[in-house]
Amino acid sequence: MSYEELTERVRKIIAAAQHLPEEKITPDSTFEELGIDSLDGINILFAVESEFNINIPDDAAQNIRSVRDVVAGIAKLLESGSSGSKEAVQA
């Protein structure tokens, strides 16, 4: 999966979780700009964990504040292979 594909999937997840039109969500959007508060944030991470079959540690979760952070976090977990996912990322 390419970085672009990953970003697309993340945009879709956030759009669905936040009931936002997908075009509002760009790779550069911050959670603050999108009106995503801390509870929304953990809800999005929950959806991301389910979608990619990964476990995002609490410490990493705390530093996720933008779409780019989410994508980078997933890529890192998928690459490390510690997630239980068989998917690989070609960044």
Next chain:
Amino acid sequence: MQHRVAVTGAGVICALGHNCKDFWQALCDARSGISPMQSIAPGSVRFENAAEVRGWDPAHHFDEKEIGLLDRFAQFGAVAARDAVADAGIEWTDSLRENTAIVTGSCVGGQTTEDEGFVNLYRKNIPRVNPLTIPRTMENAAASRISLEMGIFGPTYTVSTACSSANHAIGQAFWMVRNGVVQMAICGGSEAVFSLGFLKAWEAMRVVSPDTCRPFSKDRRGLILGEGAAMLVLEPLEAARARGARILGEIVGFGMSSDAHHITQPSSDGAARAMRRALSDGAIQAEDIGYINAHGTATQANDASETAAIRKAFGAHADRLWVSSTKSMHGHTLGAAGAIEAVATLLALQHGVLPPTANYNEPDPACDLDVIPNCARKAQVEYALSNSFAFGGLNAVLAFRKSGDTPG
């Protein structure tokens, strides 16, 4: 006519012990009851540690048939109430039984029983659920058990306001006794949280610490879940004195508020409002308060917000207050928290020793109060507050006064 309200008995069961003496000793020694979880298999959730009640043998307190009817949370509540009543030296009469209230708090009731039933149903494909699941699970199970066991016929109910449950319950009981609605009240809270399903939900909230509970410390990483119960016996001060009862202390004020802000993020305005209401309900000046037993969960959000709230409510006096979170030792017992912390606060006033905030490492500019780091402090304090702030933005604050009577 309003009565002054005395606390004449207390019972406590938590990770620090099964009685007030052990509980108080641990608080004075800054000894934490937090250790690796035994209730569920290691590795089942991201966090490893909890403040579990150890060495609990239901058979020591109940016969087999009774155990079948009582979830762990109700067992804790019933035994804490027994201990509180024994501590108060109550001699029951028909009239007293008729005029005693029971108000308990619980956040999740018998959810371990429920979890077990659902494991059987969904995982083991056992199509029948134990018929005692409903009476074991209901949040009022502890209150009902206390009523049945002691033959108490007065107003009996349970308050469920998440982490503020016990403070709301004690506050309701306090007002009933103060206003002469009842002659006596048994009140407090109980909780037993350690089932896999419930812990997974806490894991998903991402607020549980991976190591220990460090309230107000800059390196705090979240709360530690605990379990247990505490119950108090309340009666009018003059009646307690007339029967020669030992007075542990007084409850003098109760304040409630709602943040109307966010379902999980705290608001310092809401918390400050509840503290002010407790002071005004007790006709106490802010400057009279010497100690606050903080909600102090050790989440980033709570501790900073609570500090701001204390500053808003107390102004310059905030810098002359001692504030500590005993959750650093007995964990966050949710619906029992306010009750366990009420006992801690009463014992602190009685002994002239303020329990510390244990596990404290590093000052946080966002939590710049005297939080009594790591070592108990000798201090004679006349008035104290105990804060409880719940998810859902519901705040409940109790105000206590040291007993003027010589301890017996």
